[in-house]
Structures are given as C-alpha cells and as structure tokens.
Amino acid sequence: MDYVLEMKNIFKSFGPVHVLEGIDFSLKKGEVRALLGANGAGKSTLIKIVGGVHSQTSGEVFLKGEKVNFKDEYDSKMKGISIIYQELSLIPTLTVIENIFLGRESVRGAFLKKEDMRKEYEQICKDFDFNINPDVITSRLSIANQQMVEIMKAVSWNADIIIMDEPTTSLTNNEKEGLFKIIKRLKKSGKSVIYISHILDEIFLNCDSASIMRNGKLVGNYDVKDLTKGKITELMTGNTNSGIKEKKDQTFADYKSEPVLELQNISRNNVVKNVSFKVHKGEVVGLAGLVGSKRTEIANLIYGVDKRTGGTILMNGKEVNIKSPTEAIANKIGYIPEDRKNLGLILDWEIYKNATAIQIDKFKTRGFLDPKKEKEFTGYGVKKLGIKINNAAQKMKELSGGNQQKVVVSKWLGQDMDLIIYDEPTKGIDIAAKEDIFHTVEEFSKQGIGVIFISSDLDEVLRVSDKIIVIRDGSVVCEMDNKGISVQDIMNKIFDV
Template sequence: MEDILVLKDICKDFAGVSVLKDVNFSLKKGEVRALLGANGAGKSTLMKIIGGVYQATKGEVYLNNNRVKFKSPNDAKEKGISIIHQELSLIPTLSVVENMFLGREKTNKFKFLDKDTMLKEYRNITESFNFTMDPFIKVSKLSIANRQMIEIMKAISYNADIIIMDEPTTSLTDSEKVNLFNIINKLKKSGKTIIYISHILEEIFKVTETTSIMRNGEMIGTYETSELTKEKIAELMTGREQQRFSIKEESYAVYSEDAILEVKNLNKKNILKNISFNLYKGEVLGLAGLVGSRRTELVNAIYGAEVIDSGEIYLKGRKIKINNPSQAIKNKIGLIPEDRKSLGLILNHSIYQNSTLVQLDKMKKSGLLNKGKEIEFTKNAVNTLSIKADNIVNKVNKLSGGNQQKVVISRWLNKNLDILIYDEPTKGIDIGAKEDIFKVVKKFSKAGISIIFISSDLEEVLRVSDRILVMRNGEIVEELKNENIGVRDIMNSIFNV
C-alpha cells in the first residue's frame, strides 16, 4: 500500500535553536501510528508542521504523492489533515453544534445561517459514532471529558483523511476511553489514518499497529507495536546507554527538622488523586512526569490558583487554607509560572514595574509608591541575575525569553519566602540563561528557602533536586532519592516498568 503522507529530512529551527533534525516520517492509508517521545523530543513541533501551524525550516512534505507546503492550519484542513489538540479550543459560550461548525458555518442561498443543515450533519456524525450529546447545550455546562469528545467529533466532521490525536484520553473516564477506541477502529475501517500521541503505554499497545519514537528532535525509528515492550520503549526514548548521575554536589536540605510543607490527600475530580508529600527546609523537590501528569495543576493547587475538592495543607505545622495566589504570597509561598508571557509578566509594562510586582509594599515612601526604590531594587536584581537589559525603564517585551524569565524570578529576591515553586523555568531559553537560573535555585536553597522544581528536561530535574516525585495521571507514583539514578530510572517509574 502506498504512503499517504511522507516527510523527508524535516528540520525546524527557532531563533537559531534546532528543534527538529532531518526527520523522516511516513504513513500508509488506514494506519494507526503511535508517536512517542519524552517531553521536548519534538513530537508536537512535528505534528504542528503536518497540521500547518509551523512551516519547516528545511525539508519536504508529500501528501498523496504531491509535494505540499501548508500555509496555515486551515490550509492543512482543506487538504485533509485535522488535529485534536490537547488544549481544547472550544468557545464555552457557544452551543455544541455552533462549536462543531465554527468558522465553516453552513448558509443558504440568501447567505443566512442554515441551522437545519448543520444540525442534520451533526446528528449524522454523532449517531454513526454512538455519541449522544444535546446539540444545543452550551459548552460551558459540559464536563472536560465531554468537551474532549466534542473536539474529536469536530475533527471527524472535517472528513479528514489524516487525524492527529494529541493525548486524547487525558480527561476521559474508562468507559469514555472504550468509546474512543471504538471510534478509532471505525475510522480505520473507513480508511482514515490516525497519528496517536499518548504517554499511556497501555493505550498504545491497544490501539496502534506501528510506533514511531523521537528523541532530542530526531526520529529514532518506527517499529511494529506488537514487537515493543515498555522496557524497550523507555530505552529508545532515553538512549541505549543510561548515564548514571551522582547525588548533586551540594545539598542544603534540612531533614532533621519538621517539614516546612505537608500536603495530605489533595483531591480534585479527574485531576488530582490523593496527593500527599512533605517538603523540607532548603530542599529542592523535583516533580517529574510527562504531559498530562498534572504537575502544574498540583503546584497551582498549592498556590491557590486551582480549587481543590478535598485535602489539607500544613505550613510549619499549621493548617492553612489557600484560596488564591494573594493568600499564598501572604503565607510566604511564591510561584514562577510555566507560561511567563501570559501568567508571569505584564508585557506592555517596564522591566522595573514587572520586577517589583510582588514587592510593592516595600516600594513605598510616605504611603506612596516610590519609583526610586523600584529602580534601586531592579538594578540590584539585574546585577544578581545577570539580566541583559539596555534600560530597566524599557518594556519587558523587548527582552529575550531568558531575560524575561529572570525578571519573573527577580521579583522574589529578598521577599522573605519559605517556599518557591519553579514551573518549567528553563522553557524556551538559551543555555547561558539556564545556567544562571540553576545558580539562583542554589542560592535560594542555600538561604533556607524550600524549592519545588518542575522541568520537562529530566536531566535538569536530576541536576537540581534532592528528591524526585514521579507523577502519572494526577497521582504520585514513586519517590526517588537523587542518588546514583538516571533519566531512565525516572522514565521507568513514569511507565510503571
């Protein structure tokens, strides 16, 4: 059978950094292919090239033997490729059927909305896949699982030849997963081709025929899924020879005293499941897990940015209730968020205004905000963190990604914190900026501040952490002491090998 899709020597660079390196990838009509790789392996970037979100820096894409160059996601959809993204893209205030046809609404000869035709098409699709959902209900009233199923139906409604499913079962119950697997079988029988991305290996063995594995932006190979084991997949994803890491050179964790933070039986429906752990003075506690493991949701719950259903949090032995980030800061807990541009910075404000954002109580003189104090604080922060800035009165959006991240970190200097949470602090920054951030982690730890450190780069987690908690599907599945372990040990825990 001929290949329906062929990618030849695909390269992708961002700001001179190579993310994909000469990737070759091909699919046959009706094939269900798994795409696996650790966080940062290049899976999402490759899929975004196939889906028209990105254009390759170098290389060729062939669809049905014709060379193509997708200019946009709509261009890719028109040529028969649809992506079900992990981040849902539905409009909560619109109905199910309105979301299904958003941007491609049916109209009659008078150019008015043809609601009857849209409703008929909706019912034809959903009934053929045994999906029952009131077409007129607002999406805001639906569970995350039902929203996920609507995304799947929406992708099918494009009548695409190739459907990319990125972590499609993250929010689904077991029965809903069975329904999804039945949908995949029906799509396969009708000649549709599926690319299936998931960190749940049981699903890979259940629904896919072949598996492609990526590592560090390269395609390691494609294998018959039936010939693979969890152990073999972990080996291919991390490299054949596991490098062993000694315990980090210097540790400032004080295990002889009571825990600074105690988290007991934290729960949030379909998100977090009985999370319990301790954090000690000066300790760097790593959180490791793949996409969908709910690491960010966990730290957001501790910081008051995520509402929990049940559980208890104790700070220095005192039970506390944190309902919002302001309360977390009052309890001497800080957060460096994963998305610095949306959640960490006010991009159209100056560097110094961003740097002093949580320090405004110290920046006053005679009850009024004092610009001189803000400038002085920020100048010290610039020197401490080696922030490269022409002038601290310039807008923060003029800085590089690494220097923007340092500005987010700078606001916690001299804040008298007990706990600082780093969520993906090195994402999208250069090696030099990463080294500066590692130095600051050490500086905070040495000063007795307890750190929770999240990174998709497991070598970074190993480099800075005293202990590592491994998360999978919203649960802590293992605790590892950082002594003579390597990346594959963590991956084996993630995959339950």
C-alpha cells in the same frame, strides 16, 4: 507503496535554531502511526508543517503522491488533514455545537441545516459514549470536556488524516476508552492517524507503527509489536540507563513534629465533603482518584482559589484563613497547577520572567529588577530539570509543551515553603524527564517541605508518596501507608471493590 502522506528530507529552522534536520516521515492508508520523542524533539513542529501552521525551511510534502505546499491551516484542512493540538483551539465564547461545526459549511458547498447539525452531533456523542449539552458556552466546560469537544470537532471534519497531539491528557478513563474506539473505527474506515503521546501504554494499545525522533532527527521507524517501553525510552533518549526508579526508596517524613498542614472536615457546598487529613514535614501525600473525583477542588481550597463553606485549616498547628493564592504564597504554600496554560504561565512573556514571577523580590538590585539575577535563577532551573531552551530571553510560547511544564515546576525551586501542591505535574512530560520532576518532589521533602501530589497515574503516586489518600466524589475514602501496596490495591479503593 501507497502513502497518503509522505514528508521527505524536512528541515525547519526558527532563525538560527535548527529544530528539524532531514526528517522523512510517511503514512499509509488505514495506518495508526505513533510519533515519539522526548520533550522538545520536534514532534509538534513536524505536525504543524502538515497542519499548515509552519512551512518547512526545505524538503517536500506529498499527499497521495501529489506534492503540496500548504498556504495556511485552512488549506491543510481543506486537503483532508485534521489536527487535535496540545493547546485547545476552541472559541470560548461560542457554544459547543457552534464550535464543532465552525467552518464546516464551506466544506459541503452548502450551509448545514441546524437539524442536520443536531443529528450529527447526537451521533458523535453516541459514538464517543459522551454527553455534553450542545448549547452550553464552551468556556463554561471543564478542561476535560473542552478537550473532548476538540476531539469531536477534529473527528467530525471527516478528514483522511487525523493527527492527535497528546489527546488524552485530561480525559477520564471512560472518555479515553471512547477515543480508542474512535481510533479503531477510523482505521477500519481507511482513515490514517498520527498519534503523539508520552503515555506509552496508549501507544501499545492503539498504534501499528512508530516513528521515533531525537533532537530534530529521525531515529527510525518500527513496528509497535517489536518495541517495549525500555526500548522506546532508549531510542528516544539515546541512553541505555535512564535511571528510572519504580518505587520510593527513602522517606523524609517527620511524624514527630506538628503537621505542616491539617485539614479538619473542610467542605465546599456539595463538591468537597468533610475532608480531613494531615501532611507532616517532609511527607509526600499522594491524592489518588479518578479524573473528576475533586482532588483539584480540594487543592483549590487549600490554596485560597475557592472559598470553604465549612471546616478548619491549620498550618503548623495554627488556624489559617487563606482567601487568595497571594495569601497562600505568603503562608508558605506553593502550587503547581494542572492547567498550566491558564494558571501557571504567561506565554507571551520571556522564559526568565515566567520563571521568576513568584520570587520576584529576590532578583532586585537596589530596588530594581536585575535581569542578570533573573537569568541566573532561570539557568539553575533549566539545569536541574533538564529544560530544553535556547536562551532565557526566548518567549515562553516557543518552548515545547513538556518544557513549558518544567518551567512551571522550576518557579518554586529555592522558595521558602512549608507545603507544595503538585497537580498532575507530569502531563505532557516524556518518560525519562518525569524522573526529573520526581527528584524535585524528593528534594522539597528532604528540605522538610510537605508535599501533596495529585496524579491520575497510580504508578507515579506509588513512586513518590509516603501516604496515599483515596478520594471519591469529593470525600476521603481511606488513607493507605505506602508499604507493600500495589496499584491494584489503590484501584480497588477507588472503585470500591
């Protein structure tokens, strides 16, 4: 068999922690292979070995039959491997076009001319059905656009093997379509793709085959046509009953008392436009809309990240004027942000310091922080959300992406709140662990806390919400009671059908 990549009996340990235990993985020319597994199963670690970021503790890697030992990331790139990592690797101070062509000159053996770069850039934009100003400084772009640039950069490298680690997490539907087209084109031209995603629909749409991992071991290799979502979940977790619920089955909303939050015609310039809605005690309000519909911008006005230019916000019947996240927390508002890397976590800190950052005063003994108390609290969150860690003093950056996200959620457990906002909380979370996040929503609402739940996954919005508010272009389109409505009904409102 002609394999472009073969990994044989790969072991990887970080000190005493065994992350990969005897993985065999292979990829054929023109194959699109999914790499699946629960959060912390070892997917990213495996591809980081192919990418020259980590070297294996033991085992062998072959490229087109030839044994390789990558010296570093550059070496892997030069041998024809291009990776889109979960965390963006662009240089924020460079322009988009500079980022895309960075390091490419040496591949061609001569400097690329500016005009050639522009021509190539235009072609990539056309292929992606996408339009980003090449001269804009990258840090000025939205996270979605930065991710798109990252993808364009990886694909334009002209590698034989392209590895995508959760590439669609912040893309709009159009951009996703663009990416899926690119994958088809890559396949047709004989390139091979490894595709990691927790969104199983994407696997069925794009992949030929799948390798499933569990706890650092390979469960097996499968043809995607022989798999179902249920089967994948079962193979990933080793559990035949994942307890996944389709629908919300109880409500804790209290419509008799004063709403915990009332927005009256709030606006910000021409971005958020006269938005009004109420959140009652224990009520879960889902905000549905396309990526870019300005749901996060509304949340940012409530949490004091951005300044309102109009309208009034009431909490428990009283007008509030929250000017910063610190003031929001003092007003009993919690916020689980979409951009966890920049807003929710400090990756160089220990897990327990991240987990306790918001409620720090609770963990003091005689005025001093007590690490024992902090670790106890962290342990509580770890158990509640099934977070996979080795010990609470590990650095945050050592956790898998999905487990980092769970720590962001765990920070708010036990906090005295009237309202909590979840913004895309299940990004990067595996299918079984999503349910743990939904349970926290349920528990908060059971305690009488109002919840705003933002998600691009409408099944999720239906799963958790009492009421759904459809947002389009910064305005409220309608409010829908979650009674007998379907994803299609919400879609119709989103698209104005």
